Structure formats: structure tokens, C-alpha cells
Amino acid sequence: MPTGQNAKELLVVDDIELNRVILKDLFESEYDVLEAKNGREALDILGHGQGDICIVLLDIVMPVLDGFGVLEEMRRRELIGKIPVILITGENDDEISLKGYELGISDLINKPFNSSIVHRRVNNVVELYESKSNLERRLHEQKEMLEKQALRLRQSNQFVIDALSTTVEFRNCESGEHIKRIRVLTKVLLQSATRYYPLTEEEILAISSASAMHDIGKIAIPDSILLKPGRLTAEEFEIMKTHTTRGCEILESLDYTQDYTYYSYCYEICRHHHERWDGKGYPDGLVGDEISVWAQATSIADVYDALTSKRVYKAAYTHEETVAMIARGECGQFNPKLMECFMDIQGTLNDVMLQSH
Secondary structure (H helix, E strand, O other), rough: OOOOOOOOOEEEOOOHHHHHEEEEEEEEEOOEEEEEHHHHHHHHHHHHHHHOOOEEEEEOOOOOOOOOHHHHHHHHOOOOOOOOOOEEEOOOOHHHHHHHHHHHEEEEEEOOOOHHHHHHHHHHHHHHHHHHHHHHHHHHHHHHHHHHHHHHHHHHHHHHHHHHHHHHHHOOOOOOHHHHHHHHHOOOOOOHHHHOOOOOOOHHHHHHHHHHHHHHHHOOHHHHHHOOOOOOOHHHHHHHHHHHHHHHHHHHHHHOOHHHHHHHHHHHHHHOOOOOOOOOHHHHHHHHHHHOOHHHHHHHHHHHHHHHOEEEEHHHHHHHHHHHHHHHHOOOOOOHHHHHHHOOOHHHHHHHHHHHH
């Protein structure tokens, strides 16, 4: 008889001792055979040793709890599908067979049975479940490996994005904290906006990552304009406005086709983060929801961070002053739905600002 920690266990559930003895004799050379004389005993055994039990041979007609009762309880405990069950019945009834299969049995054997056939059918079911379990385990391992690879790739991509974006920020005499704040502010705002826009958490994370690229086009703006401490002339402002389209030209030159959705987030944020709800923004004069919600959210985050940060041409405004200015429309008109979300989360925005400045 197989014994030991790794031995396979087979559970025979039958109220007739002779039937249990026959089945035990048939399988004890390959399995540790456990016995139960009713359904309640079977469930107790399953509750204590389900990790080692590889198959259950289950009679239908038993005292205390019959075979169908065992199957229903196994389904409730989510054991069906993990442990195969072969139903043993003396009734040659299609309704009984159908009910058994509906409850999740793997096979059905009618009494009186041929020992050789029973032996083969039981082993076939065990081998099938072991193969299924091994396949599921390998698929799970492969999924975990792919997820780890995807995470490393995202981290590598984020590093490159941060490095490129931070280069622009340092050139603009700002720290790399700006792009980190923009990511967090955009993420928090979009999480609040899911009441209006059906964005998944994965999409929000991708958008917040892409928001770091919003000002990448400033790398093409001359220092005399980018670093000018005073007010820009009309001509200089027109050149400054081109950072939106120049940024898109940079993105186009990268030919990033591995993830088109992510690329489109970057592109639309880069081009449209200065568009305004009333159509008075640039470079395309888009109106309302012609502007993607990710560009709109990044725009609000960028305005908030710009106002609360010290720049070469201005001192920092307080959180309260900034919220009031944005609410009054002093920085252009924004989506009313996003503004509602912005006002709801202003306390969180203030925490982000205080932690990073």
C-alpha cells in the first residue's frame, strides 16, 4: 500500500462495507484508500485532506447524507473542478445521470461493475485532472513571468520618460519634481472623474505616466524665451506655443509602435494640454469634448502645479489662491465635470503639493 507524505489518496464513499472492500482491494496498490460510510463522513474527510485526495468514488443512496447532497456541498465549497468525482449507482436512470453531470461529476459507473473497466476509468480521470492541473500551473507560472517582464518593461519605459522629461525641466530651471507632481495630480483627478468617464485603473496609470511628456516640446524652445524672467512679447508667446506641436514632432520621430494606445495618450496630452473647454486654447482651438479627457486632466494638473510653484517669472501662489483662480476661470475655461472633481479633491491636491515642494 502506498504511504507517505506525497502518496495519492482515493476516497471511497459507500454505506455498504462490501463495496468499499472491493474498491479498496482494487486500488490500494496505487493509492492510499480512505473510506466513508455516508456523505457526512465524506465531507469531514474532504475538509481535512482535500489537498491530497485525487479522486472520489461516490455512491448515491446512503444514510445521513446521500451522494447528491455531497455533490451540492462540494460545489458550495468550490471543490468540484479541483477534485474529480465518479458517481457509482445501481440505477440505470437517465435523470439520475443527468443530475450527476449537472452537479459536476467527471464520470458515472453503474453497479454491478467490471473491476478492470472501473480501474481504467478511474485512472483515466485522475491522469486527466493531473494533466489539467499541471497545465494550469504552467500557465499560471508563464502568466506571472510575463507580468514580471511587463513590469520591468514599464519601469524601463518610465525611467526613459522621466529622464527625458526631467532634462526639459532642468533646462527650464525647474526640478524633476514637477513631472512627478503632474503624474500624481493627473492620476488623482482621473480617479475622481471615473464617476463621469469609464476609465479603468490600468488606463489611469498609463495616462498619468504619459502626462510626464506634456512639455517635452519645450526642448526646442530657445533659452531666450524659455528662461525669460519677464512677460513674453506677442511674437515670443507664439514661439512658446509651438512647444505643443514640436513635442508631437519629437514623438513622431520616435516611431513608438509597441503600444499605440500609450503613444496616443502621450501625443494627445503633448498637443492638447493647452486647449480650453471654450475653444480659446491652442494649438488647434478644440472645443469641449473634442479635447481628450486625458489632455484635459493633465491641463488642470499642469495649471495647478504651475501656479503653486515658483518660476523665473513669478512667485508661488498658495493652494487657496490657486484653487480660487482656477475656479474663477482666470486660467481659461475647463470641463465643468472635471472642475467638480477638482473641487472635490482639492484637499488631496494640497497634500501632494506640500509633500513635494
